[in-house]
Amino acid sequence: MAGTEVVLTGLGEVAVRRAEVPEPAPRGVVVRTEAAGVAFAEVQMRRGKYPAQPAFPFVPGYDLVGEVVAVGSQSSWRVGQRVAAMPRSGAWAEHVALRDRDLVEVPADIDAAEAVALVLNGVTARQLLRRAGVRRGHSVLVHGVGGGVGVLLAQLAAADGIRVLGTASAHRHEDLDGLGAELIDHRTQDVAAEVIARAPGGVDAVFDPLGPPSLPTSWRLLAPGGVLVSYGSSATLDQPGPWWRPYVAIARLMAGWELRRLLGRTGGRRARLYYVQAGERSRADLTELLRVVASGRLRPLIAERLPLHEAERALDLHLSGEKTGRIVLVPSADGTGNPKR
Structure with a gap:
C-alpha cells in the first residue's frame, strides 16, 4: 500500500510523490495523518534557513495528529488510538512512523485541525509564558499576535489575568476580536509609541519572533524587572547569507544585555532565548492544553484547511x-492524496 508525501527537494522546490507505508519500529507506531500543521519553520526550511534542518531532499512537517494504524512488537499503544506528535520533520505524509515515547493521546471529540494547532504553536505559547514568569496584573507585548503562536499566547495570557498588547495587520483585527488583546497595527502605527502611550512604565514581557531588526526596540519597551523573550528571526528571511547569521546577531545582543544585567545596569531587565523541544515537559503541556480546549476555555484559530497535495500553496x-x-494540511479522505503527476 502506498500513500502521499510532500518533499522539499531543494531550495524553493516542493514535490508531491507516492511513498510506501512505513513499518513501525519495535517500540513505535505508524500513524495515518488526520492533520499536519504549517508553520514558519517550514517556510524557512524551503529557503534553507531553518536551524539545523535536514539535508535536501526531505519530508518537512513539524507536527501532526492522526490515528494509530500499526504498532511495533513492543509498543505500548493500540491500533485505533488517536495521537499527536512533534517529530520536527516528516509530518507532511499520509502515513508517518513515530516512536512510542513521542506520542500524546488526543481525545476523540477534538477536531484534528484544532488539536494540531496546539502541538507546536500551543506548547510554544505555554512555555513562552512560563519562561517569562509573568503573572496576573502584569502586561505583555506579543509581536505577531495574529500568527499561530500569537493567537494562543494572547488567550492563555488573558486567561491568567495578564494584559496583552499585540501587533497585527489591520485586516486581521476582526478575526482577533474577542481574544483578549489590545491590537496595534504595525503597518500603519508606530508600535513603540503606541506601547508607551498605553503602558507608560513599560511592559513586563515582550515576546519577539522577529529577530535582530526588532529586538533593540523590544528591549527598550520593558518595564524595570521585565523580560524580553526571543524565539525566532522571521524578519530576516529574505536577508542573504547562511541560516545561522541572524542567530549569531541575536546571541550577541543577548550577551550584551546579560553582561549589563550582571553589572547592575539594566534595572533588573533581562533577555532570554527560547526554542521549543519535544520531550516530557512538552508532552505534559500538550496534554493540559488539550484538556483546556475540550473545556471550551481555549480556541485555536484555524486560518485554512488545505489538502496535503496543496502544501506548496499552503x-x-x-x-x-x-x-x-x-x-x-489535511490528507484526502480516500487516501490517495491526489499527488501531482
Whole structure:
C-alpha cells in the first residue's frame, strides 16, 4: 500500500510523490495523518534557513495528529488510538512512523485541525509564558499576535489575568476580536509609541519572533524587572547569507544585555532565548492544553484547511500574511492524496 508525501527537494522546490507505508519500529507506531500543521519553520526550511534542518531532499512537517494504524512488537499503544506528535520533520505524509515515547493521546471529540494547532504553536505559547514568569496584573507585548503562536499566547495570557498588547495587520483585527488583546497595527502605527502611550512604565514581557531588526526596540519597551523573550528571526528571511547569521546577531545582543544585567545596569531587565523541544515537559503541556480546549476555555484559530497535495500553496499562503491563525494540511479522505503527476 502506498500513500502521499510532500518533499522539499531543494531550495524553493516542493514535490508531491507516492511513498510506501512505513513499518513501525519495535517500540513505535505508524500513524495515518488526520492533520499536519504549517508553520514558519517550514517556510524557512524551503529557503534553507531553518536551524539545523535536514539535508535536501526531505519530508518537512513539524507536527501532526492522526490515528494509530500499526504498532511495533513492543509498543505500548493500540491500533485505533488517536495521537499527536512533534517529530520536527516528516509530518507532511499520509502515513508517518513515530516512536512510542513521542506520542500524546488526543481525545476523540477534538477536531484534528484544532488539536494540531496546539502541538507546536500551543506548547510554544505555554512555555513562552512560563519562561517569562509573568503573572496576573502584569502586561505583555506579543509581536505577531495574529500568527499561530500569537493567537494562543494572547488567550492563555488573558486567561491568567495578564494584559496583552499585540501587533497585527489591520485586516486581521476582526478575526482577533474577542481574544483578549489590545491590537496595534504595525503597518500603519508606530508600535513603540503606541506601547508607551498605553503602558507608560513599560511592559513586563515582550515576546519577539522577529529577530535582530526588532529586538533593540523590544528591549527598550520593558518595564524595570521585565523580560524580553526571543524565539525566532522571521524578519530576516529574505536577508542573504547562511541560516545561522541572524542567530549569531541575536546571541550577541543577548550577551550584551546579560553582561549589563550582571553589572547592575539594566534595572533588573533581562533577555532570554527560547526554542521549543519535544520531550516530557512538552508532552505534559500538550496534554493540559488539550484538556483546556475540550473545556471550551481555549480556541485555536484555524486560518485554512488545505489538502496535503496543496502544501506548496499552503507555504505561499503562510508567507503572504493574508490569513490569521494556523494553516493546516489535511490528507484526502480516500487516501490517495491526489499527488501531482
